Amino acid sequence: MKTIAIAMQKGGVGKSTLAKALGVAGARAGLNVLVLDMDSQQSTTQWAERRKDALPVVRFATEIDLPKLLSQAEEAGCDLVVIDTPPARSTEAPAAVEYCDLVLVPCAPDIEAYEQLPRTARLARTSEKPAAAVLTMAQPNSRAEEDIARQVFETVKLPMVPAVIHRFKVHRDASREGVTACELEPDGKAAAELEALWDWVSAELQLNTSAVVHKRA
Numbered sequence: 001m002k003t004i005a006i007a008m009q010k011g012g013v014g015k016s017t018l019a020k021a022l023g024v025a026g027a028r029a030g031l032n033v034l035v036l037d038m039d040s041q042q043s044t045t046q047w048a049e050r051r052k053d054a055l056p057v058v059r060f061a062t063e064i065d066l067p068k069l070l071s072q073a074e075e076a077g078c079d080l081v082v083i084d085t086p087p088a089r090s091t092e093a094p095a096a097v098e099y100c101d102l103v104l105v106p107c108a109p110d111i112e113a114y115e116q117l118p119r120t121a122r123l124a125r126t127s128e129k130p131a132a133a134v135l136t137m138a139q140p141n142s143r144a145e146e147d148i149a150r151q152v153f154e155t156v157k158l159p160m161v162p163a164v165i166h167r168f169k170v171h172r173d174a175s176r177e178g179v180t181a182c183e184l185e186p187d188g189k190a191a192a193e194l195e196a197l198w199d200w201v202s203a204e205l206q207l208n209t210s211a212v213v214h215k216r217a
């Protein structure tokens with residue numbers, strides 16, 4: 001079982017959007033996926049309620065439940081856990097980072113997000129877990145923000161995930177409908193970006209999806 005923590009101290013940068021997208025992508029790849037929502041606002045849990053019975057399974061978790069939930073997931077044959085954490089300084093993000101195999105740090109191209117980045121980068125660094133930054137909400141059809149973000153990520157020693165997530169309304173529409181951009185507009189640009197992110201994550205974690213499907217078959 002592999003575990004991804006999605007953490008960034010700045011609010012509203014796309015943490016939950018990426019957690020939902022990776023959870024859905026993993027489930028669609030044939031993996032047994034659990035998404036843990038550690039944010040007391042529970043917006044990812046509410047999104048799951050809008051999905052009715054569609055996968056992935058989403059559960060609310062506190063840092064106290066986390067170790068037990070993760071061992072139960074492993075025993076139940078879970079392949080991938082995606083942990084969505086709250087913004088601001090929290091006890092949840094450090095717990096998620098402690099138990100994960102990969103820390104993903106979503107970051108929007110705003111000064112306010114860049115100002116918060118060193119704290120989250122430090123959290124990842126002290127945990128000695130592999131970590132990478134994902135540029136989110138970038139302006140479509142422009143490379144300027146990507147170039148600046150690359151420099152900012154370099155200064156905090158976070159490698160940049162090659163998949164960039166641009167600002168598209170379909171992410172908001174999808175959230176309202178209890179789906180992801182890949183489900184709402186499968187042929188759209190936003191879907192292609194989320195698929196590229198999934199490809200990078202599954203390669204990084206060596207999630208052998210064909211082997212898993214084969215095993216089940």
Ligand SMILES: Nc1ncnc2c1ncn2[C@@H]1O[C@H](COP(=O)(O)OP(=O)(O)OP(=O)(O)O)[C@@H](O)[C@H]1O
Nearest residue numbers: 011012013014015016017087137166167168171172
């Ligand atoms: N790439 C994007 N393009 C446009 N809108 C986006 C994008 N990513 C996320 N959003 C929207 O921005 C809002 C904030 O995103 P999200 O909830 O994923 O951020 P968050 O980091 O989890 O926020 P919080 O810190 O409050 O938990 C949501 O309405 C979401 O639908």
Ligand SMILES: [Mg+2]
Nearest residue numbers: 015016039085
């Ligand atoms: Mg969130």
